[in-house]
Amino acid sequence: MSTRLLHISDTHLGNRQYGSDIRRDDFADAFEKAIEYAVEQDVDAVIHTGDLFDSRDPSLPDLNRCIDILQRLETAGIPFYGIVGNHERKMDDQYLDLIEKTGAAERLTKHPTQATDEVVLYGIDAVTKPAWHAEDFQLKAPPEGTFTILCMHQLLDPPVPELFAEHPLDDVLERVNVDLDAVALGDYHETVGTVEAGTKVWYAGSTERCAKDEIEPRTVSLLEIDGGELTRRERELDTRDFITIGITFAEDDDHSYAENVIDRHHVEDKVVSVVLNGESTSVTSRDVRKAVINRGAAVCRVDDERGGPDIDLSEGPRGEIESVDRLIEEKLSEQNLSEISLEIEERIRTDSVARSGFDNEVEELLMEAQDEAFDGQAVTEVEGQE
Known part of the structure; x- marks a missing residue:
């Protein structure tokens, strides 16, 4: 079977x-x-x-x-x-x-x-x-x-x-x-x-x-x-369609030019990514986004590359790199750090401990590391002193 x-x-x-x-x-x-x-x-x-x-x-x-x-x-x-x-x-x-x-x-x-x-x-x-x-x-x-x-x-x-x-x-x-x-x-x-x-x-x-x-x-x-x-x-799986639209502006191109380019594509219910290239004009990213949404797109993102890259902080890292944490981990892997140092670093970075309890948490981690390193002997000897 x-x-x-x-x-x-x-x-x-x-x-x-x-x-x-x-x-x-x-x-x-x-x-x-x-x-x-x-x-x-x-x-x-x-x-x-x-x-x-x-x-x-x-x-x-x-x-x-x-x-x-x-x-x-x-x-x-x-x-x-x-x-x-x-x-x-x-x-x-x-x-x-x-x-x-x-x-x-x-x-x-x-x-x-x-x-x-x-x-x-x-x-x-x-x-x-x-x-x-x-x-x-x-x-x-x-x-x-x-x-x-x-x-x-x-x-x-x-x-x-x-x-x-x-x-x-x-x-x-x-x-x-x-x-x-x-x-x-x-x-x-x-x-x-x-x-x-x-x-x-x-x-x-x-x-x-x-x-x-x-x-x-x-x-x-x-x-x-x-x-x-x-x-x-x-x-x-049946998932929402993505499309990318490129609009290249000449110096005198206006809103009607951008709308004509958008109208060549079926955007309804899709995730639409628009890339603006060419000359800077009076048409803004917001204008383009509004025009796309008004034509029924579910979501629209606009990258304005006419005057340099348009940075959208809401999206986060792009391409194959999926998170800032991964970049940090890659850099840490190049350092010769102890396991306890790495654990404390991750707790700081991920904010997994409330600030009010962080000192106690770190102290507990260090005590555990010390106890493991000396097989409990150092802690025992200190506690036994008068």
């Missing part, structure tokens, strides 16, 4: 892309469509490989909607297994732990989770670049004769192009002590895959477009394991 799983990833719930509540709803709608497809297909389980949420502190409405959607799986008797991605990662307890308490999800770990009699799942949460070489990839041995799948949230080469990857895939396969049949990945938003030393490795891609250059349709991966063989099929 075969096992059927649905692999989804990078749902980024709560993402107000371009500062738009419409886009926040779009991300939730895409996740809901993926879950509905899992119910329609009557899969044995759903696996999610990280960045369920776009933020480490999702809003209560986003959290509630996520739980409501997942409860449809629970009603259908389909378990939801997940790991934590880099966008949502916190220092201690994760929001996935909170959802697990509702019974709507289960967090994968380095211990085997039996999806079916035939298939075992493992999970390793997103690992920061500074902590990568110290990470323990040892997994507890699976039951004999089972098909093993490891879920991770990392940019690995292959299948990610070397230019964008953080680590070589070989590094993972060599450090894992279990013979893996497959590695299901998240963090890369396109659907790509490879086979390395007999292990099938792939990304399901994101369920919504997180950037205008993510041109390909959004997908989820339907997996079928039968007799120790895995077959993967991509299911395209």
